[in-house]
Amino acid sequence: MLKLKGLIAAAFTPFAENGEVNYGMIPKMADSLSADSITGVYVCGSTGEGISCSVEERIQLMKAWSKAAKGRLTLIAHTGALSLKDISVLNRKAVELEYDAFSVIPPTFFKPGNVRELTDYCRAAAESAPELPFYYYHTMKSGVEIPMRDFLEYADGRIPNLAGVKFNHHNLHDFQNALHACGGKYDVVFGVDEFFAGALALGTKAFIGSTYNYSACLYHRIWKAFEAGDWKTVEEDMRRVCLGVDLLIRNGGISAGKAMMLLKGIDCGKARLPLKQLSPEERKAISEAMKRLLEK
Template identity: 45%
Template sequence: MKNYQRLKGMVAATFTPFDANGELNLSVIPHYADLMAAAGMTGVFVCGTTGESLSLTVEERKSVLEAWVKAADGRFKVIAHVGANAIREGIELAAHAQQAGADAVSAMAPSFFKPASVKDLVDFFVPIASAASELPFYYYNMPSMTGVSLPVAEFLLEGKKAIPNLAGTKFTHNNLMEMKDCLALNNGEFEVLHGYDEILTAGLALGAVAGVGSTYNYCSDIYNGIFKAMETNDLATARLLQQQSVNVVKVIIKYGGGVRGGKAIMKLIGIDCGDCRKPFTPFSEEEYKNLKTELESIHFFN
């Protein structure tokens, strides 16, 4: 892998901006990228769950990635999610990511016809990772969305035998024992990117040093503070900040969760990414009003 460096700190899972007609609105991305750079992001995770990846066409995903690579301009890393239910689409997206200048690729398990064993999962990923062989590859483990709950530590050990550029896993699961197991493999051989924003302190306490999160987009001060507090063993501060994170998450859950509710928050802070694509219901003006009121009640805008 060329110029490979482990990730550390915040990686924002980005929203995909749409216009009023539901078409890509790539003009938003340069300003969005400036916000991420100013917030101190180590990187962005493009076209993942937060980015509504499986609601996009292959060509749309390519366009979004190209826009992010250009807008990043080397200020932070760009990780391309290339997961797909169709293996040939995953291969195409991975090859494009490498050609387009992405810094890494990641893929979730197929979620319609599912792998029945770790070997099946490894075999599915081998040609996808190989198509971007110069880039680190991360297995995006998110059983709540994919329905695939195979042992991740076993995948990492077996996967490394067939996927030379396997760097680790984006671990979006609350099984912290399994997460710790992954962190301990071969004296820390694999990167484990923490994926649940509301329990970041737990992941960092177990040894993770990087996280990928959707709420990082609009709560960067909170998470930057958590990372710094945990580095200095200031648990009291970390706990207070984590509670602020939990308070925000509790609000967005009322509005459809991190994708729908989070996208609405982006509009409230000046980055209008439009509505989510169907099957999500468009956000109403009444909802925006209520969301803003609830966020004010927890001092979000302060």
């Protein structure tokens, strides 16, 4: 069974001034991640505004990332959508492009209400790509609040290609329970950047996050300090992480994160509506504020 390792970047989707996807920026993004010792890329997730893209745009993004990063980065395609038919199309493309895994959020309008319904949905979403490991994307934003230990224990044996969970939730109690579900069989990958050190303490070995795109050095330093027992460095650098997340939250979340990519010399453009629309001056100010934070 696949076990992910290290820092995996939840990639932004670059948009041009006219609002179209800027596919030509992706090779530069892949080069930047590889240079920062990132181990993988999560394509078209929430950070990548996947649900704001058309199926065809998502297919082209999957192609562009495969071409730019295959052999250098583990490729994980987020294929979640409101329609299971759309998921199937995206899953088959992930298989064709030889992605390493795929991941699906739950539906966010007609929601599964219990662990059986969630398992039935995930089985239907995963069966169109039986060749690939499947990661359920557990996120607070979906409104589906089912404990992941319960899900993994119930889904065990019912979803043949279930590999684990992308865990984007503040509930570290449930996270630890999920890590140990079914004897630790499943891969539970942590996705809340501001709780990075806490997840390390609970034993996780893989993380998927948006801030690794432009501040991976900070997390590598925290991980190294954690393993060395250098708690002062862990504390100081986690404070920087939290201040950086505060900067994101105050300035539009994904919109601000895309602005911070200017630190890498990468212009990801604006986010799509309904996300906050930042002016060029605001984007520059946000990136400069993050730069000062990283230099402290």
